[in-house]
Each structure stands twice: as C-alpha cells, then as structure tokens.
Amino acid sequence: xxxxxxxxxxxxxVIVYVPIVGLVVKLAALPNLFELIKELLEDPxxxxxxxxxxxxxxxxxxxxxxxxxxxxxxxxxxxxxxxxLLRNFTMISFILPSILVVLAMIxxxxxxxxxxxxxxxxxxxxxxxxxxxxxxxxxxxxSIRIVGGTWEKLNERLVESAYTLGDSxxxxxxxxxxxxxxxxxxxxxxxxxxxxxxxxxxVLVFGGVSYNTLEVFIYTLTRRLNMEKAHLLAFLxxxxxxxxxxxxxxxxxxxxxxxxxxxxxxxxxxxYERKKAVKILLVLYFAVLLVLFGxxxxxxxxxxxxxxxxxxxxTLENYRSLFGSRVERVLGTPLWQVFINSFLLSxxxxxxxxxxxxxLARHYPKLRPWFLVPLGVSMMSYGFGVLVTLKSWMPPAIxxxxxxxxxxxxxxxxxxxLGVEEINPEYREVAATLGSTESEITRRIYLxxxxxxxxxxxxxxMALSLGDLTGVMLVGEGRFVTFTVALYRxxxxxxxxxxxxxxxxxxxxxxxxxVFIESGGGKKSNAQDR
Amino acid sequence: MLKIDNLVKxxxxxxxxxxxxxxxxxxxxxxxxxxxxxxxxxxLIAGLxxxxxxxxxxxxEDITKLPPQKRRFGLVFQDYxxxxxxxxxxxxxxGIAKENKAYQQxxxxxxxxxxxxxxxxxxxxxxxxxxxxxxxxLARALAxxxxxxxxxxxxAALDPSLRESLREELKQLQERxxxxxxxxxxxxxxxxxxxxxxxxxxKGIITEIARPFEVYTKPxxxxxxxxxxxxxxxxxxxxxxxxxxxTISLLLExxxxxxxxxxxxxxxxxxxxxxxxxxxxxxSFLGFGVLYAADTAYGVLYFxxxxxxxxxxxxSRVELGLSVKNLxxxxxxxQDS
Numbered sequence: 001x002x003x004x005x006x007x008x009x010x011x012x013x014v015i016v017y018v019p020i021v022g023l024v025v026k027l028a029a030l031p032n033l034f035e036l037i038k039e040l041l042e043d044p045x046x047x048x049x050x051x052x053x054x055x056x057x058x059x060x061x062x063x064x065x066x067x068x069x070x071x072x073x074x075x076x077x078x079x080x081x082x083x084x085l086l087r088n089f090t091m092i093s094f095i096l097p098s099i100l101v102v103l104a105m106i107x108x109x110x111x112x113x114x115x116x117x118x119x120x121x122x123x124x125x126x127x128x129x130x131x132x133x134x135x136x137x138x139x140x141x142x143s144i145r146i147v148g149g150t151w152e153k154l155n156e157r158l159v160e161s162a163y164t165l166g167d168s169x170x171x172x173x174x175x176x177x178x179x180x181x182x183x184x185x186x187x188x189x190x191x192x193x194x195x196x197x198x199x200x201x202x203v204l205v206f207g208g209v210s211y212n213t214l215e216v217f218i219y220t221l222t223r224r225l226n227m228e229k230a231h232l233l234a235f236l237x238x239x240x241x242x243x244x245x246x247x248x249x250x251x252x253x254x255x256x257x258x259x260x261x262x263x264x265x266x267x268x269x270x271x272y273e274r275k276k277a278v279k280i281l282l283v284l285y286f287a288v289l290l291v292l293f294g295x296x297x298x299x300x301x302x303x304x305x306x307x308x309x310x311x312x313x314x315t316l317e318n319y320r321s322l323f324g325s326r327v328e329r330v331l332g333t334p335l336w337q338v339f340i341n342s343f344l345l346s347x348x349x350x351x352x353x354x355x356x357x358x359x360l361a362r363h364y365p366k367l368r369p370w371f372l373v374p375l376g377v378s379m380m381s382y383g384f385g386v387l388v389t390l391k392s393w394m395p396p397a398i399x400x401x402x403x404x405x406x407x408x409x410x411x412x413x414x415x416x417x418l419g420v421e422e423i424n425p426e427y428r429e430v431a432a433t434l435g436s437t438e439s440e441i442t443r444r445i446y447l448x449x450x451x452x453x454x455x456x457x458x459x460x461x462m463a464l465s466l467g468d469l470t471g472v473m474l475v476g477e478g479r480f481v482t483f484t485v486a487l488y489r490x491x492x493x494x495x496x497x498x499x500x501x502x503x504x505x506x507x508x509x510x511x512x513x514x515v516f517i518e519s520g521g522g523k524k525s526n527a528q529d530r
Numbered sequence: 531m532l533k534i535d536n537l538v539k540x541x542x543x544x545x546x547x548x549x550x551x552x553x554x555x556x557x558x559x560x561x562x563x564x565x566x567x568x569x570x571x572x573x574l575i576a577g578l579x580x581x582x583x584x585x586x587x588x589x590x591e592d593i594t595k596l597p598p599q600k601r602r603f604g605l606v607f608q609d610y611x612x613x614x615x616x617x618x619x620x621x622x623x624x625g626i627a628k629e630n631k632a633y634q635q636x637x638x639x640x641x642x643x644x645x646x647x648x649x650x651x652x653x654x655x656x657x658x659x660x661x662x663x664x665x666x667x668l669a670r671a672l673a674x675x676x677x678x679x680x681x682x683x684x685x686a687a688l689d690p691s692l693r694e695s696l697r698e699e700l701k702q703l704q705e706r707x708x709x710x711x712x713x714x715x716x717x718x719x720x721x722x723x724x725x726x727x728x729x730x731x732x733k734g735i736i737t738e739i740a741r742p743f744e745v746y747t748k749p750x751x752x753x754x755x756x757x758x759x760x761x762x763x764x765x766x767x768x769x770x771x772x773x774x775x776x777t778i779s780l781l782l783e784x785x786x787x788x789x790x791x792x793x794x795x796x797x798x799x800x801x802x803x804x805x806x807x808x809x810x811x812x813x814s815f816l817g818f819g820v821l822y823a824a825d826t827a828y829g830v831l832y833f834x835x836x837x838x839x840x841x842x843x844x845x846s847r848v849e850l851g852l853s854v855k856n857l858x859x860x861x862x863x864x865q866d867s
Contacts, residue, residue, distance in 0.1 A: 163578065164578075165624050
C-alpha cells in the first residue's frame with residue numbers, strides 16, 4: 001500500500017514537474033542565452049504578440065462578464081419552468097473543444113454561413129472582433145456560474161434589512177448586493193481573462209498571420225524549427241501564466257469566502273413578483289443568446305444532414321463521406337483510427353488521473369497546492385518542456401499520455417479531493433475497529449461514497465483530454481490524430497460538410513459527458529481552455 | 531397603536547390568518563412551534579410580504595400597501611443579517627445615511643454607548659461574537675427611531691447562558707426607551723419572561739392572547755397548556771364552589787357551576803399534603819428541586835418538591851395535596867382532543 005502511494009507521488013512528479021523544471025534548466029544551459037534574450041527583447045513582433053494576447057483577453061473577459069450577468073441575475077432571482085435546462089444549455093459551450101466552436105462559428109458566421117446570409121452581412125470572424133466573439137462564446141457562462149452562484153445564495157435578509165432601513169431596490173443593489181458580489185465578479189473576469197490569454201485553437205484559425213497569442217506564436221516558431229526562441233518564449237509564458245493564476249487564486253478564495261460566510265440556503269422562498277416587463281426582457285435576452293450562441297451549434301447539427309449545394313435536402317451523405325477515402329487522405333489516417341486514438345488516449349489518461357487523484361487526495365492532503373500547479377502552466381510551456389526533457393528517452397505514446405494527464409489531472413483532482421474531504425474520517429476509524437483492512441476500507445467505504453465524484457471526475461477528465469488540441473499538435477507532432485486534430489484538418493481543407501458531421505458526433509459525445517459530469521454532481525472547476 | 535386586522539396570506543399548502551393589536555410601549559410576543567406562521571406574520575408587518583386580504587393599521591393609518599422602506603419599522607433577524615462589507619459603525623449608520631453628519635455622529639455615540647459597543651466601533655462585523663452581533667443588529671434597527679421594533683427569534687443563535695443575560699438587557703432597554711416590540715419566538719421561557727402579552731400561534735392562526743401569568747396558569751385549552759411544559763391533566767368534580775381532591779374538598783378562589791371539569795395543574799401546584807395517596811414511580815433531580823411521578827387514583831401525577839432534604843426512593847408512598855391558587859378549568863370542547 002505504502003509503495004503504491006509513493007509510486008503515485010513519483011509518477012505525478014515525473015509527469016508534472018520534470019518537464020517544467022526541465023524547461024527552465026535546459027533554458028539556463030543554453031550557451032547563447034543572453035544573446036537570445038537581447039534578440040528577443042529587440043524583436044517588435046514580441047511586443048505585438050504580448051499586446052494582442054492581453055488586450056484581447058481583457059476585452060473578451062469584460063464582454064463575457066457583461067453578456068453573462070443578466071443570466072446570472074435571472075437564474076438567481078426567478079424560478080421558471082425549464083430553468084435548469086436553460087442553465088445547463090448555457091454551460092455546454094464552456095466544455096466543448098475550442099476547435100469545435102471554431103468550426104461551428106465558421107459554418108454559421110463565415111462567408112457562406114447561415115447568419116451572414118440571413119442578415120446579408122459579410123463575415124467578421126477572421127478578425128480581432130471574431131477572436132473576441134469566439135472567446136465570449138466560450139467564456140460567458142463563467143459569470144453565470146460564478147456570480148450567479150454567489151448571488152443565488154446571498155442571504156436575502158441582508159437586502160430585506162436594507163429595505164426596512166429605507167433603501168429602495170435600486171439603492172440596496174448598489175449598497176449591499178454589488179459590494180458583496182464584487183469578489184465573484186472580479187474572479188469570473190480574471191478566469192475568463194486567463195482562459196482567453198491562453199487561447200490556442202481559436203486564434204490559430206481566426207488570427208491568420210495578423211493575430212497571434214503567445215501560445216500560437218510559440219507553436220508557429222516550433223513548426224519553423226526556431227526552437228531556441230520558442231524555448232525562451234515558453235519560459236516567458238510559464239512566468240506569465242503562473243503570475244496570473246496566483247492572482248486568480250487570490251480572488252477565487254476571496255470569492256469563496258464571501259460565498260461561505262455571508263450566504264445561506266434561502267430560508268424564505270423567492271417571492272419576487274414577476275412583472276410583465278421582466279418576462280419580456282427574460283425572453284428577449286435568451287432569444288438573443290440563442291441566436292448568437294445557440295445558433296452556431298444548432299446550425300452545425302442541421303448542416304451535417306445537408307450535403308454541399310443541396311440545401312434543404314436531408315441525407316446522411318456527409319456522414320458517409322466522413323468515413324470515405326477522401327477524408328482519410330485529408331486526415332492522413334482512417335477515421336476509425338481517429339476514434340480509437342481519441343477514446344484510448346482520453347480514457348486512459350482520465351483513468352490514470354482519477355487513480356492518481358484518489359491516492360494523492362487520500363494520502364497527501366497537505367500537498368494539495370502542489371498538485372494544482374498544472375492549472376497555472378500554459379499548455380504550450382508544458383508541451384515544450386516535454387519535448388526538451390522527456391522526448392529523448394520515452395516513446396511518443398507515453399509522452400502523449402503524460403500530456404493528457406497533465407491536462408486532466410488538476411480538475412479531476414479538485415473534484416476527487418473535494419469528495420474525499422467530505423467523507424468523515426471517523427468512518428475509516430470505525431471500519432478499522434470493526435476489522436477492515438486498508439484495502440477493504442477503500443473498497444467498502446471510500447469507493448461507494450466517492451462514486452458520484454469519481455464518475456464526474458472521470459467524465460470531466462475525458463472531456464478535457466478529448467477537447468485538447470494544443471498538446472496533441474505540439475507533442476504528437478501531427479502524427480497522432482484525435483478528434484480535435486481531425487476537425488482542425490477538415491477545416492484547413494475546407495471539408496466543411498464532413499467537418500459538420502464529425503463536429504455533430506463529437507458534440508453528442510460531449511453532451512453525454514456533460515450529463516455524466518452533472519449527474520455525478522462534480523464541481524466545475526478551473527478547467528483551462530486548451 | 532398597531533392593528534393587524536384579519537390579515538390573511540395564502541400559500542399553496544398553508545394559510546396564515548391573524549388578528550390582533552399591539553399598544554404603544556407594549557412588548558408583544560408571537561409564540562408557537564416552527565412552521566406555525568409567526569415569521570410570516572412578522573414579514574407581513576414589516577412589509578416584506580403583502581397579505582392577500584386584511585389590513586395593517588399604524589396609529590389608525592392604513593399601511594398595508596406601504597413598502598418596507600416607508601414603514602419605519604426596525605427589524606432584527608435571527609441571524610442578524612449584518613452587512614459583512616461594512617464595519618460596526620457603518621452598519622449602525624446605514625439607515626440614517628441621509629441625515630446630516632452631526633446628527634449621525636450624535637446618534638451613533640448614543641447607540642454605541644447604549645449597547646456598550648464603543649470599543650468595537652471600527653471593528654469588522656465578521657469578527658464579532660454572537661452577543662456583540664446581536665447588539666449591533668439592535669443598534670442598527672433602532673438608529674432611525676422606528677415606531678415599532680420587530681424581532682425574529684433574536685436569541686436563537688446564542689448560547690443558553692448568554693441568552694439569559696441578553697434577555698434581561700432587552701427587557702430593560704424596552705422599558706427604558708418605551709419601545710413597541712413585536713417579538714417572534716418558539717421559546718416559552720423567553721416569551722414568559724419578556725412579554726406584556728403573548729399570542730399563541732398554531733397552524734397559521736392565533737389560538738390565545740393573554741398575559742404571561744394567565745397563559746401559563748390558566749391556559750384556555752389543552753394545547754396551550756401543553757405548550758408551556760409539563761402539566762397534569764386531571765378531571766375533578768366541582769360541587770358548591772369546592773373541588774373534590776381525593777378524600778378532601780377544597781374551596782375554589784373563583785366559584786364555578788357544579789359539574790366535572792378538566793383542569794391543567796402544573797407540577798409545582800401539587801406537593802406533599804392531604805387528599806390523594808400515591809406511590810412514587812420515578813424521580814428526576816433538577817438541582818433546585820425534584821420532579822416526581824406518582825401513581826395515584828387520577829393516574830400518574832407529576833409534582834415538584836423544592837429544596838428537598840433527600841430524594842424519595844421509587845416505591846415510597848406519598849400523600850399529595852393540591853394548591854387551588856389559580857385553579858381554573860380548561861376549555862370544555864378541547865377536553866377530548
């Protein structure tokens with residue numbers, strides 16, 4: 001038992017820390033490091049990339065917040081039929097792979113897209129605005145979840161006390177609610193900022209040559225074999241992302257503190273009168289959300305049944321073509337192989353993550369902050385670390401697995417450790433006095449009690465791994481084709497009919513995973529946009 | 531001063547229907563088990579909810595439709611609902627922020643002194659003890675000089691030992707400032723010790739309104755009697771203004787017509803004496819006295835012995851007497867319930 005614990009700890013260190021430390025050590029060992037730094041600092045493109053990365057992230061995060069806040073308000077103040085369904089619907093965009101969002105946006109907002117044709121406007125997606133829009137699409141649900149979560153639990157007696165002390169609703173909002181919601185608002189902005197700044201797939205496709213985030217810039221340099229510069233930038237990115245995650249964590253705990261200390265499960269039912277104006281606003285708001293954000297996904301499903309040039313005629317032609325030889329040439333591998341790759345990689349990595357998370361959460365609770373380090377490391381920095389540190393002495397399949405565990409582990413660990421914390425430690429002691437051995441305690445006490453958390457964690461881990469494009473592209477070097485790589489290649493070859501078919505299949509898979517995550521009651525943790 | 535006139539609030543599975551009035555300077559309690567509708571009544575008075583019918587009159591003026599902001603009622607919740615982002619001083623000043631600075635400062639000093647909070651003036655409310663939080667909540671509610679103070683179980687979140695001393699403080703405060711208070715509680719002791727009058731609420735309606743002494747010693751019905759702790763329900767015959775207690779007959783303070791009546795007799799009104807023989811079946815030592823249960827011709831009777839020299843053992847024989855002080859029959863129609 002003890003050996004197993006130590007093995008788990010060592011494995012995690014190898015997966016998480018060796019590449020990160022390796023990245024830094026190998027960089028320090030470069031003989032021309034100072035020239036490289038000088039050269040980089042004099043390169044105007046670096047400043048352009050940094051400016052773009054953080055300016056678009058700040059704007060995307062601000063708009064995401066503004067778009068999500070009305071929903072946060074409605075969900076926390078009104079009860080209406082279909083509320084849960086609607087809430088889940090707004091959450092789905094957050095867990096979908098970003099390359100799928102890209103595809104859905106192209107077929108909806110692109111030159112030939114339904115939206116562009118219906119409203120007779122040109123496409124805007126291959127621009128600064130397009131990138132921001134895609135990030136809003138991706139992140140607007142964060143504020144619904146974070147701010148709405150706090151708002152929903154806000155002790156309504158605070159507001160009622162303000163009323164009895166003479167405040168109008170408007171005044172009470174600014175004097176009581178807003179100050180208490182502030183940490184959650186800041187936290188949700190910061191999280192959206194972090195995700196948008198680490199964005200890869202969206203910027204890779206929509207940014208073209210004009211717009212690069214640091215992640216895309218590093219990737220492009222790697223592809224051009226400018227490895228030393230890429231190495232230095234990967235290190236810089238490591239510093240940036242770590243700095244931001246520290247700030248995010250500060251606000252996360254402040255947001256949680258407010259949540260915990262001054263909220264309650266509502267003792268009094270919501271009694272807010274539903275005025276007609278409110279109803280109209282509610283319907284209008286969600287209708288706009290549906291057209292702007294639901295539209296691309298619904299259109300994707302619809303388009304997958306409509307072959308090229310035969311609008312309105314429903315067939316399975318795109319699906320047949322998806323499994324045909326043309327797609328095989330585009331992907332460089334048969335589609336069935338893509339399915340096997342994707343499921344094998346995501347399933348194994350999620351399983352390994354859940355196992356590691358369980359052992360580490362139970363036996364090393366004090367090391368918790370160290371296990372969450374991957375959250376603060378950009379995928380590009382980590383991937384580069386793997387390439388310079390482990391590539392020479394490990395087979396590519398293992399490296400791929402490591403990358404995916406790195407992606408899945410922190411979220412899986414958050415869910416599992418939360419579950420472990422909730423189990424009364426006295427159960428273990430009572431079971432021991434009743435004669436149970438450690439392995440029996442695991443089997444008869446912990447696993448049954450943790451089942452919902454484990455289910456949630458496994459599904460979430462799988463979703464994160466399946467959605468990853470950065471890791472597979474960088475570490476897999478294009479030889480290992482998963483769903484996201486396949487979608488990326490189909491987009492690159494303008495094979496949109498087949499793309500919509502694959503996109504629909506992947507969406508269905510993600511909806512199933514989402515149901516598993518939700519029904520397991522798993523907390524949606526700080527999953528990074530990879 | 532405050533008249534609650536046939537106020538009705540309907541919920542899908544519950545209905546609150548109340549009618550009472552509170553005089554100026556009165557400490558009025560709504561007492562009942564949880565879920566009986568007392569908090570809803572308080573929320574209706576505060577204007578946080580609106581009734582389906584009936585009206586609320588303050589000094590003769592109809593305020594039923596007035597929003598809470600305009601009522602000038604102070605409200606203290608069970609969990610105090612102190613604003614967590616404001617310190618003690620700012621919490622207290624919250625309701626008088628529109629007044630001029632000089633007045634605010636004067637009022638603040640008065641209240642800090644009244645509630646002995648001077649040393650906590652700048653302290654965050656997150657770091658206060660339960661008793662301190664309660665004092666801040668009271669000071670905040672009183673700052674705008676409310677016409678009526680509404681208290682919703684303000685002692686429920688406190689330790690029992692603290693509860694007693696704060697109860698005493700509240701009573702003194704109410705008398706000193708002549709406050710009109712509507713107090714909601716499920717704790718009989720609190721209601722008895724604080725109130726001028728108590729309304730007993732059950733299942734959304736008020737079953738009885740009376741002074742604490744009366745409600746305790748001469749409850750109207752079985753439920754009211756049982757609500758205030760242990761009591762003996764005994765059927766006794768009354769003839770010629772005297773009640774038959776075993777072998778003896780005792781003259782009642784207030785004569786009633788002949789017949790058989792159900793009486794609620796508190797354990798402290800029965801003690802060793804003459805009339806009824808019994809055998810001790812159990813004893814509980816309570817510190818200040820011993821509560822015995824004795825098997826008698828009337829069934830098991832509970833009686834209290836204060837300052838005992840020793841504790842009687844199980845099986846010992848006793849003869850019990852009855853004090854006729856405050857003895858009055860309880861409502862006839864409830865006798866069989």
